Amino acid sequence: MQLSSVITTILAVGASVSALPKPTTAKRAVGGVLLCQGANATGDCLYETYTLEECYDVPDAFFQNTRTFAPDGDNFFCWPRVGKCADVCKSPTGCTFGGAFYFDNPHKYDLTAISWEKSLVSFDCHANETTTA
DSSP: OHHHHHHHHHHHHHHHHHTSOOOOOOOOOTTEEEEEEETTTEEEEEEEEOOTTOEEEOOGGGTTOOSEEEEOSSSEEEEEESSOTTSOOOOTTOSSSSSOBOTTOTTTTOGGGGTOTTTOOEEEEEEOOOOOO
16 A cells, blocks of 8 residues: 555656746857867967857957957958957057957967967957848
8 A cells, every 4th residue: 555655646746846847048148268278278378158249358368368258140240350449559550450359250269370469358249230221
């Protein structure tokens, strides 16, 4: 008789648990960027979601010491910069490395490939815009 009581209790608990609502999964916010001191997302890392259309100076630990700069794949791009946000760019060739950084940039996990591991000081990110003809 005890065995049937135990089985009945287990079945009742299992039914109660399965009746609980599933937790909702929060959608990832646009603007997530991974910074790491090492290539291939190694060493000290920082992942944060940044507000688009704003400039951010990198934290002191990553100032001119970033080998991974990886936007997380959402519908946005970033402009890494060699100067602080408050600086005025006076370079005739620009103060970024020649283009926007998208999720699929082949160098996002190794800035040494483009000689930027000692250059990143700030960045700003923007929503992708599409136009129809």
